[in-house]
Amino acid sequence: xxxxxxxxxxxxxxxxxxxxxxxxxxxxxxxxxxxxxxxxxxxxxxxxxxxxxxxxxxxxxxxxxxxxxxxxxxxxxxxxxxxxxxxxxxxxxxxxxxxxxxxxxxxxxxxxxxxxxxxxxxxxxxxxxxxxxxxxxxxxxxxxxxxxxxxxxxxxxxxxxxxxxxxxxxxxxxxxxxxxxxxxxxxxxxxxxxxxxxxxxxxxxxxxxxxxxxxxxxxxxxxxxxxxxxxxxxxxxxxxxxxxxxxxxxxxxxxxxxxxxxxxxxxxxxxxxxxxxxxxx
Amino acid sequence: xxxxxxxxxxxxxxxxxxxxxxxxxxxxxxxxxxxxxxxxxxxxxxxxxxxxxxxxxxxxxxxxxxxxxxxxxxxxxxxxxxxxxxxxxxxxxxxxxxxxxxxxxxxxxxxxxxxxxxxxxx
Numbered sequence: 001x002x003x004x005x006x007x008x009x010x011x012x013x014x015x016x017x018x019x020x021x022x023x024x025x026x027x028x029x030x031x032x033x034x035x036x037x038x039x040x041x042x043x044x045x046x047x048x049x050x051x052x053x054x055x056x057x058x059x060x061x062x063x064x065x066x067x068x069x070x071x072x073x074x075x076x077x078x079x080x081x082x083x084x085x086x087x088x089x090x091x092x093x094x095x096x097x098x099x100x101x102x103x104x105x106x107x108x109x110x111x112x113x114x115x116x117x118x119x120x121x122x123x124x125x126x127x128x129x130x131x132x133x134x135x136x137x138x139x140x141x142x143x144x145x146x147x148x149x150x151x152x153x154x155x156x157x158x159x160x161x162x163x164x165x166x167x168x169x170x171x172x173x174x175x176x177x178x179x180x181x182x183x184x185x186x187x188x189x190x191x192x193x194x195x196x197x198x199x200x201x202x203x204x205x206x207x208x209x210x211x212x213x214x215x216x217x218x219x220x221x222x223x224x225x226x227x228x229x230x231x232x233x234x235x236x237x238x239x240x241x242x243x244x245x246x247x248x249x250x251x252x253x254x255x256x257x258x259x260x261x262x263x264x265x266x267x268x269x270x271x272x273x274x275x276x277x278x279x280x281x
Numbered sequence: 282x283x284x285x286x287x288x289x290x291x292x293x294x295x296x297x298x299x300x301x302x303x304x305x306x307x308x309x310x311x312x313x314x315x316x317x318x319x320x321x322x323x324x325x326x327x328x329x330x331x332x333x334x335x336x337x338x339x340x341x342x343x344x345x346x347x348x349x350x351x352x353x354x355x356x357x358x359x360x361x362x363x364x365x366x367x368x369x370x371x372x373x374x375x376x377x378x379x380x381x382x383x384x385x386x387x388x389x390x391x392x393x394x395x396x397x398x399x400x401x402x403x
Contacts, residue, residue, distance in 0.1 A: 077337060083330025086337045088362025094355060097330050 002160035005280055008182040010167035010175060010206075012198020016188045017218035017242065020252055022166040023047045024269040025276065026131050027259040033163040034128075035156055036135040037178045039121065039145035044166050046255045050126030050133040057122045058136070058148045060100040061115035065091040069112035076104035076113060096143055121148045123155065129260075132159075149177050157181070162277070171205045179206065184280035185213040186239070189227035196226035203236065214239035214279055216272065239279055240272040284310045284382065285344040286375045287335075291319040293376045301352040302331030308375050309342060312383065332356030339365065348378050348387060351394045 009022040019036075023044055026034035036044035063076070067090050077085045084097040085104060095118065105113040121138040134156060136148040145168070156163050167178045179185055185206045189199040199215070206213045214237045217228055221244045231238050242248070251258050259269050287304030288295040298304035302324050310317045320342070324334035332352065336359035339347065347360065347367045360367060368387040370378050381387050 074341075083324070083327055083333045083337075086333050086340075086359040086362075088340055088359055088364065090362065092358055092362055094330065094333060094358075097333075097355075 004158060004160055004163065006156070006163045006165060006181055006183050007186060007276060007280060008165040008167050008179050008184070009186045009188060010179065010202055011169060011188040012171060012200075012202045013190075013194060014169040016169075016190050016195065016198075017216075018169070018188055019044055019047070019166050020218070020248075020258075021186065021188055021216060021242075021272075022164045023257055024259045025273050026162075026164040027129075027257045028266070028269045028273045029162050029164075030130040032161050033132045033134060033156055033159055035152060035163055035165045036133070037149050037152060037165055037174075038168040039136040039138045039148045039152075040168060040174075042135050042137055045126075045133065045135055047257050048126070048128035048131060048133050049255075050128040050131075052124050052126040054125040055122050056124075056151070057119050058151045059117040059119050060147050061102060062095055062098050062100060062118045063093060063104045063113045064116045065093070066112045066114070067091070069110050071110055071112075073109065075107045075109060079103050079107045096141055099143065100147070121145070123148060123151050125155070145174055146177050149174065153178075153181060171201045175202075175205065176209065179209055179211060182211055184276070185211045186276065187213055187215045188218050189215055189230075190219050191217065191221060191223070191225035191227055191244075193226050196230045199227050199230055203230075203234065212280070214276075216240040216242065218242045219244040237279070239275045242268065242272075282312045282346065283342065283344045284312065284346045284348065284379065285339050285342070286310070286348045286370075286378060287322075287350075288319070288375050293317065294374045296374060297348070297350055297370050297378065299350045301347075301349050301356055302327075302333075302335045304335070307335070307339065309344065310379050330355065333359055336360050336363070336365075339363075346382070348382060349390065351392075352390070354393050357393045 009018045011018050026032045036042045074087050077087050082099050084094045086092045120142045123136040126133040136152050138145045168174050189195045215231050220241045286308045287298040288306050288308045289298045307320045324331035327334050332355045336356040340363040348370050367390045369390040
C-alpha cells in the first residue's frame with residue numbers, strides 16, 4: 001500500500017466552496033479519491049458525473065420486542081435516554097428517534113428484545129476519468145447520517161493515494177465524525193462577517209480535535225476580508241486564495257470541474273494542490 | 282380518576298402551557314378526593330422525544346384524562362396505547378378547565394399537532 005492521505009475540506013457554513021475545492025483538488029491530482037460525506041445533501045456527483053460501479057446499503061440495528069415475553073417492567077423505557085421507547089399496554093418504539101445504542105436489549109431482564117436491521121441509506125462507489133468517487137445518501141427522515149459516514153470512512157481507510165473528503169457544513173457531530181481520521185483539514189472561508197464567524201467555529205473544532213489545518217480564502221475581492229483578519233489575529237496559515245471570479249462562478253454553477261476546463265491554465269488549483277501536499281506531508 | 286393539565290406555574294390559577302412535552306409542570310387533579318399535586322415534567326430536560334417522555338410519566342402516574350391546548354403525534358401514539366383521553370382546553374385557568382371538564386363542557390382534542398420536527402416536509 002502506498003501513501004494514504006485524507007484531506008478533509010470543511011467550513012462553518014454552506015455555500016462557502018467546500019465542494020468546489022475538494023472536487024478540483026481531486027481532479028487536479030488524478031488517481032485520487034473524491035469522497036462526499038455530505039450525506040444529507042450530496043452534490044459532488046453533479047460535477048464528477050461518475051459511473052457507479054458498486055452500491056451498498058447501510059443499516060443500523062433497532063430493537064424488536066417480543067410481546068409474548070415482555071412482562072411490562074419498563075426497564076427498557078427507563079434506560080432509553082433518547083425517549084425512543086414508551087409503554088402503554090405494550091412497548092412502543094419510535095424508530096426515527098432510536099440511536100441504535102442496543103441498551104434496551106441489554107437491560108431487558110427476560111430477553112424479550114432482539115435487534116433487527118433497518119436500512120437508513122446507501123453508499124456508492126464510482127469512477128470519473130481517473131478519479132474514484134465515494135458517496136453516501138441518507139434516506140429522508142432518518143435521524144443521523146453518522147452510520148453512513150462511518151461506512152464511507154471504513155471503505156477508504158486503507159486506499160492508497162490522496163483522498164479529498166467533502167465534509168458536511170457546520171461543526172456538529174457529523175463533522176466531528178468526518179474529520180476523526182483526517183490527516184489534514186482545509187478550512188474554507190468567505191470574506192464576510194458570517195464567513196469569519198463560522199470560520200471561528202470550525203477553527204475551534206479542529207483545534208479541539210488536534211488536527212493540522214490551514215485556511216483557503218474563497219471569493220476574494222479587493223475589499224475587506226474579515227476571515228483573513230481572523231487568520232492574522234490567530235496566526236493561522238493561509239494556504240490559498242481563490243478570487244471572486246465570474247468565469248469560475250459560471251463553470252461551477254454549470255456543474256463543470258474548473259480543472260477539467262483548463263480554467264486560467266490550471267495554475268490556481270494545481271498550485272493549491274502542491275501547497276496542500278507540502279503542508280500535509 | 283386522575284386528570285393532568287400542562288401548566289406554566291405551580292398554581293391552580295395558572296394558564297395552561299401551550300406545549301405538552303415541554304410544559305414545566307403537570308397539575309394532577311384527582312376527581313374522587315379533590316386532591317391535587319404539581320409534578321415537575323422530566324421531559325423538559327430531554328434533547329428529543331419530550332412528548333413521549335411526558336406521556337409516559339402521565340401513564341405511570343395512572344392519569345386517565347388530559348386537558349391540553351394541543352399535543353403531538355408521538356405523544357398521541359403513547360397516550361392512545363395507554364388508554365388516556367385528551368380534551369381540548371378552554372381559555373382560562375387550570376381551575377376553570379377542571380370545572381369545565383366536571384360539567385362535561387370540554388370536547389375531545391381530535392387534531393393531533395404534527396410537530397415541529399419535520400420542518401414542513403409533511
